[in-house]
Amino acid sequence: MNKVIRIGTRDSELALWQAKTVQAALQKLGHQTQLVPVKSTGDLNLDVPLYEMGITGIFTKTLDIAMLTGKVDIAVHSMKDVPTALPKGIVEAAVLKRANTKDILIHKGTEFLEAEGTIATGSLRRKSQWLNRYPNHKVVDLRGNVNTRMQKLEDNDWNGAIFAAAGLERIEIKPENFIDLDWMIPAPAQGAMLVVALEKDEFTRTAIGALNHHQTDLEVHVEREFLRTLEGGCTAPIGALAKIDNDDILHFKGALFSLDGSQKIEIEKRIAVDRVAEFGKFCAEEILAKGGAELMKQIKEVLN
Numbered sequence: 001m002n003k004v005i006r007i008g009t010r011d012s013e014l015a016l017w018q019a020k021t022v023q024a025a026l027q028k029l030g031h032q033t034q035l036v037p038v039k040s041t042g043d044l045n046l047d048v049p050l051y052e053m054g055i056t057g058i059f060t061k062t063l064d065i066a067m068l069t070g071k072v073d074i075a076v077h078s079m080k081d082v083p084t085a086l087p088k089g090i091v092e093a094a095v096l097k098r099a100n101t102k103d104i105l106i107h108k109g110t111e112f113l114e115a116e117g118t119i120a121t122g123s124l125r126r127k128s129q130w131l132n133r134y135p136n137h138k139v140v141d142l143r144g145n146v147n148t149r150m151q152k153l154e155d156n157d158w159n160g161a162i163f164a165a166a167g168l169e170r171i172e173i174k175p176e177n178f179i180d181l182d183w184m185i186p187a188p189a190q191g192a193m194l195v196v197a198l199e200k201d202e203f204t205r206t207a208i209g210a211l212n213h214h215q216t217d218l219e220v221h222v223e224r225e226f227l228r229t230l231e232g233g234c235t236a237p238i239g240a241l242a243k244i245d246n247d248d249i250l251h252f253k254g255a256l257f258s259l260d261g262s263q264k265i266e267i268e269k270r271i272a273v274d275r276v277a278e279f280g281k282f283c284a285e286e287i288l289a290k291g292g293a294e295l296m297k298q299i300k301e302v303l304n
C-alpha cells in the first residue's frame, strides 16, 4: 500500500517550518506528502464534546480534530506544547532529534539584571524561575507566536523577554542581543518535535516511525513522566531536563516552583539508560515528598 501522507500544520512561521522539516524527511524516504494548513476549529460541527474525546491542549486542539475527522494523517507539534495525555485514538508516531533545549533572554542591554527591571513572558515556569533568581524584578505577561512576541518586545519598554532558543533558531530570527539562561530549567520536551498519527493508521505510523530519534525519545519521556506525575492536569511551574551522555548515563534535573518564585523544590539525579523505566515518576515522587505535594495543592487552588 502507498498513499499521500497529509501533514497537518498550524499557520505560524514556526509551525510551518516544523511541518516542512518533517515533510522533507518523509520525501527523502520516498514518501508522497502534502502540507495541509489548518486554521481554526470554529466551523467544525462535532457530535462529541471535546473533553469527552480527551482533547485539552490549546496549541494542539485544532490539529487533533483535523486528524480525528480524517482531514489529515499526521500532525507535527513542538512537543512541549503537547499535553501528556493524548486524545483517544491519537498516538505518538515519532520524536525527532532534539535541537537547542535552552531558554534565552532577548534584551536591550543587561545592566538591569543586577538592579531593577521588567521582563516579559507568558510562561508560569519562566516567570517563577526568573523571580526566584531576581526577586526585585517585575514580570509582565507576553503572549502570541514567537514573531508576535518579538515584535511586542520591540514595541514596549521592557528590558527583555524570554524565548526558547530552538524556536528562534529554527526560523532564523534569533538576534545578537541574547544571553543563554543556563540556570533556567526548560519545559519538559523543550526543543523536541513530536509527530502524532491515528492509532489505527498502521501505514502512516510505520512510515513516520522511521524518523524517531531514540535518544531524544528516551530523554523527553523521562521529562514528561516527571511532569505527568507532578501536575495532575494543571499547568504548574515545572521544569525538567534529561540528557544522555556518551556513557549511556541519563542526567536528570527537575524542579517545581511556587507561582511567585519564592519556593523552589529541585532534584538532580543520574541513572543508567537501561534502567530509566519509571525514573521520571520516581523523581517526581521525591519532589512531592519534599514539600511538592503541599505546594501543588496551593498552586491548584490559585489556578483552578
Ligand SMILES: NCc1[nH]cc(CCC(=O)O)c1CC(=O)O
Binding pocket: 078, 079, 080, 081, 146, 162, 163, 164, 165, 166, 167, 168, 189, 190, 191, 192
Ligand atoms: N509555547 C510556545 C512555543 N512552543 C514551542 C516553542 C519553541 C520550540 C520549543 O521550545 O521546542 C515555543 C516558543 C517559545 O517557547 O519561545
